[in-house]
Amino acid sequence: MLVIGSGAKHLEGEIKEKAPITNVEIKKFPDGEKYVRILEKGDKAIVVQSTYKPQDEFLIEALLLGDALRENGYRKLKIVIPYMAYSRQDRVTKEGEPISIRAVLKMLGLYYDELYVMDIHNPKTLEFFPGRAENILPSKEIAEYFSDKLGEGIILAPDKGALERAKAIAEILGLEYSHFEKKRISPTEVQMTPVNIDVKGKNVLIVDDIISTGGTMIKATEILRKLGAEKVFVAATHGVFAEGAIERLSKAVDELAVTNTIPTPVSKISIVPEILNLL
């Protein structure tokens, strides 16, 4: 049984073509409270709920769906969260802060036995979920989307921490990969350089987990242009775009594409195959 939450409504059409969806009623009362109701009986369910803005509503809705499924006799509950809210609040950087992702994962653990997330910011935080938890990278989907456009191109990570993501895509396509290195060259200036790789005359795909302001991507693109790169493509799993970021970034690069973990005008790569893999 596949239950689609409000935060995954944009994926419903594509999922429906391949798998039956459980009938549910989800609405909001005039006082702002969510109401959910599961209209079919069953034993196992997979809830699909992405938690972009308004993330707190989508999180509480996931909790209520969990309660409704348990109340209705479902024994085994999995939840798929394409975009996991609060995943960047993953450590205490200033005294007095919470580890917000911990609180949210503990909450989901009240009802769900298993958790599947797409490309979470810090996979180590999945340890906070009390049950089995798995991180899924949409490498195959991103690779396929850019395969023809890239030709004999290069995959680059914007920093060393994001290298695994670039590597996974490069290996699928049989291409070279590397990452940028940041060097402080003056108190106000940071230089970004692609490490040990020649981008001259090559198409390049820069790939990260999240794009928000797009500032780093624009800077990286400028450097690649100076180094004589051919086309520059930018991709990410999650398009958490700040105001105006899509426009600024689209102007700077040859193509911008993110997956549909969050619905945006440039969510051109579908992660639905990864959800269907779990069935």
Next chain:
Amino acid sequence: MLVIGSGAKHLEGEIKEKAPITNVEIKKFPDGEKYVRILEKGDKAIVVQSTYKPQDEFLIEALLLGDALRENGYRKLKIVIPYMAYSRQDRVTKEGEPISIRAVLKMLGLYYDELYVMDIHNPKTLEFFPGRAENILPSKEIAEYFSDKLGEGIILAPDKGALERAKAIAEILGLEYSHFEKKRISPTEVQMTPVNIDVKGKNVLIVDDIISTGGTMIKATEILRKLGAEKVFVAATHGVFAEGAIERLSKAVDELAVTNTIPTPVSKISIVPEILNLL
């Protein structure tokens, strides 16, 4: 240590006059995520957070505050929730529904040892909270507010289920009390009658836990007028007013007053003394 959440911001000024408040930073990131930070160290804390609309944000914020306090070494955590969201979703009326209040109380139980709510719709639901939980009626505050206005008046509950609330207020003021009884007199018409009490020439206060549309209160007021009541006052703990309800109700009665568990233009009765009692 007293921590004020965003949903209790309207109570802060009055609380501050009597008790020191812990410095906290609460803000929202551009992507919609809440950020909280506790700026003082301590061992025990009482979080005050009301959960009216946007209730899901206030609930998640309470969760994050709980995590921040635990992370910061606080051992004993209490939470005071003047208005408890989802408290009317307290039973399965149609197959497939959750018991939403159960889900929310279990969530709060992840971090809080004790829970104090004001006049929850169904006090039995407090059993879903894993720790100690208490329901507080603002009878004293409502009684004091109407004491002079009522004179030798009568306290009425809109139905038998709400009688305890009317009784508590009547006993404080040494006044008579009763309740309305509903009788279906035709397929479309329900008659409401005050039981075993003569309202003629008397001031009357009708008191309930929640007012939303105000329909029942307007109907009850019309009947009291017909029966020759003098002034008719309407009070409730929680003013969850539907669009236009304050205006309609204010026109129909001599005075409408609710407590400040939810900030509204007619939240004239403060429950802050009940919060200070817990210190």
